[in-house]
Each structure stands twice: as structure tokens, then as C-alpha cells.
Amino acid sequence: MNNTPNMSSDNSFSPSSRNFASRNLQNQKTDDYKASQKMAPVKPREEVVYRYEDKKPAGGCKPNLGCGCKAIGCFGCIGIILVVVLTLYVFIAKPQAIWTQVVTFLNADISVPEYKPQSSTDVQNLINNQITKVGDLDLVVTQDQLTTLTRDKLTNFKNLVIQSKPGVLKFYWDLDSTVADNPLKGVLEMTIDQKDGKIVISKIGTQRIGVPDFLNQIVTNAFYSLLNIGNQSGGNNSSTTNNSYGFISNIIPSNAVTIKSITFEEGLIRIKATINVNLFSQ
Numbered sequence: 001m002n003n004t005p006n007m008s009s010d011n012s013f014s015p016s017s018r019n020f021a022s023r024n025l026q027n028q029k030t031d032d033y034k035a036s037q038k039m040a041p042v043k044p045r046e047e048v049v050y051r052y053e054d055k056k057p058a059g060g061c062k063p064n065l066g067c068g069c070k071a072i073g074c075f076g077c078i079g080i081i082l083v084v085v086l087t088l089y090v091f092i093a094k095p096q097a098i099w100t101q102v103v104t105f106l107n108a109d110i111s112v113p114e115y116k117p118q119s120s121t122d123v124q125n126l127i128n129n130q131i132t133k134v135g136d137l138d139l140v141v142t143q144d145q146l147t148t149l150t151r152d153k154l155t156n157f158k159n160l161v162i163q164s165k166p167g168v169l170k171f172y173w174d175l176d177s178t179v180a181d182n183p184l185k186g187v188l189e190m191t192i193d194q195k196d197g198k199i200v201i202s203k204i205g206t207q208r209i210g211v212p213d214f215l216n217q218i219v220t221n222a223f224y225s226l227l228n229i230g231n232q233s234g235g236n237n238s239s240t241t242n243n244s245y246g247f248i249s250n251i252i253p254s255n256a257v258t259i260k261s262i263t264f265e266e267g268l269i270r271i272k273a274t275i276n277v278n279l280f281s282q
Contacts, residue, residue, distance in 0.1 A: 110207040139271040
């Protein structure tokens with residue numbers, strides 16, 4: 001009698017049993033997946049939007065202000081503008097307290113010589129007395145005599161006073177009389193060019209400050225024209241030579257006068273000229 005158990009009937013599975021187990025496994029996986037989805041839901045994808053903006057200057061002025069600089073630079077620009085505006089206000093409005101100080105500063109160390117008035121007729125007679133011959137001669141004109149004759153010709157210079165020093169001739173006149181006892185003085189200096197002996201303007205402005213460089217050429221040309229230097233017209237036979245001396249040559253009736261040279265000396269000017277006719281003998 002055989003007592004060995006039949007293992008084939010207990011340890012082997014039928015096809016239906018295997019299919020059932022497979023379905024159970026698949027169902028379990030599906031349930032696990034659904035459970036995981038519930039535990040960690042998928043977030044929707046966020047849309048990324050890019051925006052482009054012009055970069056503003058860090059700590060500076062806005063471009064539309066025309067400054068285009070950093071904060072310190074902008075404050076500097078504003079400071080300059082304020083100084084210009086205040087300067088214009090002072091020179092236009094001339095507030096008494098401020099303007100008095102400005103005039104005092106601009107007139108610093110000025111020394112205008114005392115002018116002793118004379119009549120033009122008397123001065124012309126004195127010049128006439130020096131012309132005693134035809135030919136070369138020296139004419140001496142004092143600074144007061146020159147002031148008298150020039151005041152008659154150049155009326156735009158208020159209270160003009162001329163001072164002659166060795167090598168330089170100075171004009172002083174009132175630019176502004178707001179401060180009655182201390183008018184602002186204009187100063188013009190002329191020298192003789194050593195190369196050609198012509199009169200040249202060496203300074204225009206006030207005693208303390210000259211005309212700014214960017215205006216210097218314009219103002220100088222205007223004064224050359226006003227003083228008739230290099231632009232003399234008239235019936236002078238020697239005008240090409242004499243117009244280098246401008247207003248000085250105009251103090252002498254010059255139909256027959258040729259000026260050779262002019263020298264500025266202390267208190268007077270010396271004119272070397274050639275006289276073809278005694279102009280004042282009648």
C-alpha cells in the first residue's frame with residue numbers, strides 16, 4: 001500500500017485560479033495608483049510672462065530732465081542755474097543792499113584822475129599854437145585836453161575821463177549810477193602795438209573783472225568801431241595811415257596831416273606828424 005500523498009492535487013493551480021489572481025493584482029495596482037493621485041494631486045502648469053522695462057538711472061535724474069547725471073551731478077547743475085538766475089536778478093533789479101556791495105567789489109582799487117574841464121575852442125587853439133611850420137613836428141596833448149575833445153566826439157561815454165600813463169591810455173566812464181556816490185566804472189585800456197605802432201585795445205570791463213572770453217572779441221570789435229580805430233572815414237588824404245589812430249586823429253582837422261606815431265606818456269600823449277599846410281593860419 002502506497003502512503004505517499006498526492007502533491008499534484010494540492011500544489012498546482014488551475015487556469016481559472018491563475019486568471020483570478022492576476023485580475024486581483026491588477027485591481028490592486030489600479031487602486032494604489034488612484035490612491036496616490038488623491039494623496040499628491042498634480043498642480044496645473046503655471047504660465048510664465050516676461051516683461052521688459054527700460055532700466056532707470058540708479059540714484060540719478062530722469063532722462064527727460066536733460067541732465068543724464070547722478071544725483072550729485074544734478075545738484076551741481078541746479079546750483080549753477082540758481083547762481084546764474086541770482087546774478088541776472090542782481091544786475092537787473094539792482095537791490096540797493098546787494099548792488100552797493102557789488103559795485104564796491106567791481107570798483108576795487110580804482111583811481112580815476114581828477115578832470116579839469118576846458119572848452120573845446122580853447123583846447124583847439126592850444127593845438128593851433130603848436131603848429132608853426134610845414135613839415136615834421138611834435139604835438140603834445142594833455143590828458144585833460146584829450147578828455148575834452150573826446151567827450152565832444154564820443155557822447156556815449158558818460159562822464160568820460162582819460163588817463164595817460166607810460167605805454168597805456170585808459171578810459172573811465174560811468175556804466176551805472178544807481179549808487180550815486182559810487183557809480184560803477186567802466187574801464188578801457190589801449191596800448192601801442194610795438195610791431196606796427198597801431199593802437200590796440202588791451203582790456204574792456206571793470207577795474208576788477210574784464211569782459212568774459214566768449215564775449216571779448218564781440219565787445220572789442222564794437223569798441224574799435226566806436227572809437228573809429230581802423231575804420232575812419234572822411235576827407236583825409238592820409239586816411240589809410242591815420243585810421244590806425246582812430247579818435248585821436250579826429251581831434252585834428254586832417255586834410256593835410258599824416259600821423260607818424262603816437263606815444264602815451266605820463267599825463268599826456270605825444271603825436272609825431274607831418275604837416276603839409278598850416279591848418280590853423282587864416
